[in-house]
Amino acid sequence: xxxxxxxxxxxxxxxxxxxxxxxxxxxxxxxxxxxxxxxxxxxxxxxxxxxxxxxxxxxxxxxxxxxxxxxxxxxxxxxxxxxxxxxxxxxxxxxxxxxxxxxxxxxxxxxxxxxxxxxxxxxxxxxxxxxxxxxxxxxxxxxxxxxxxxxxxxxxxxxxxxxxxxxxxxxxxxxxxxxxxxxxxxxxxxxxxxxxxxxxxxxxxxxxxxxxxxxxxxxxxxxxxxxxxxxxxxxxxxxxxxxxxxx
Numbered sequence: 001x002x003x004x005x006x007x008x009x010x011x012x013x014x015x016x017x018x019x020x021x022x023x024x025x026x027x028x029x030x031x032x033x034x035x036x037x038x039x040x041x042x043x044x045x046x047x048x049x050x051x052x053x054x055x056x057x058x059x060x061x062x063x064x065x066x067x068x069x070x071x072x073x074x075x076x077x078x079x080x081x082x083x084x085x086x087x088x089x090x091x092x093x094x095x096x097x098x099x100x101x102x103x104x105x106x107x108x109x110x111x112x113x114x115x116x117x118x119x120x121x122x123x124x125x126x127x128x129x130x131x132x133x134x135x136x137x138x139x140x141x142x143x144x145x146x147x148x149x150x151x152x153x154x155x156x157x158x159x160x161x162x163x164x165x166x167x168x169x170x171x172x173x174x175x176x177x178x179x180x181x182x183x184x185x186x187x188x189x190x191x192x193x194x195x196x197x198x199x200x201x202x203x204x205x206x207x208x209x210x211x212x213x214x215x216x217x218x219x220x221x222x223x224x225x226x227x228x229x230x231x232x233x234x235x236x237x238x239x240x241x242x243x244x245x246x247x
Contacts, residue, residue: 010154011125014178019122024222025240027079037085045084049220058086066108106137180206
């Protein structure tokens with residue numbers, strides 16, 4: 001079971017879009033997958049058409065009581081399940097009490113009745129308790145980075161955090177360039193700069209700027225369902241293959 005967190009403390013970098021389309025692509029490839037929405041803004045949940053109808057059956061529930069995990073899982077399709085988030089916890093910083101408050105999510109996965117091929121965790125745009133829980137239970141981190149110079153500062157912060165955690169546990173990170181505009185100066189400069197420092201930690205594919213990726217959530221569809229022949233769908237399909245081939 002591969003557990004992958006999608007993390008970046010900077011918002012607007014395509015984190016939720018990446019989480020939803022990766023997990024959708026994996027399920028289409030026949031991989032049993034679970035999407036865990038740890039962001040109290042609930043964007044990944046609403047992206048898949050799940051609104052905040054039962055606030056006590058959400059990801060925060062399992063952070064409080066890990067043994068309840070099987071009670072909060074929703075079926076999306078044959079290969080894809082979801083643990084939604086809830087707006088009720090928008091102002092809650094997450095668990096901070098107990099012997100190890102950053103270990104609650106890992107403990108919850110030990111209660112899973114189903115053995116998934118992949119668990120994808122969509123983290124909030126912060127380095128708080130929710131994100132620490134996600135990183136602590138993951139073997140891999142995907143860091144979406146928008147092709148913008150301000151994104152480089154946020155990248156250095158989260159890479160530093162991953163490096164610190166890697167001293168305690170094995171943790172792989174890979175950078176994904178998003179909103180990439182081919183033959184556009186700034187995008188090419190950002191890619192070159194990241195490749196210079198993180199050549200071994202950069203996906204081969206970059207996610208292009210594609211308006212259909214912004215439109216898909218309003219239709220509650222992954223890019224593969226909304227516009228399967230778009231450049232965004234092709235890029236995410238290649239990304240999913242990169243992830244599977246990296247097993």
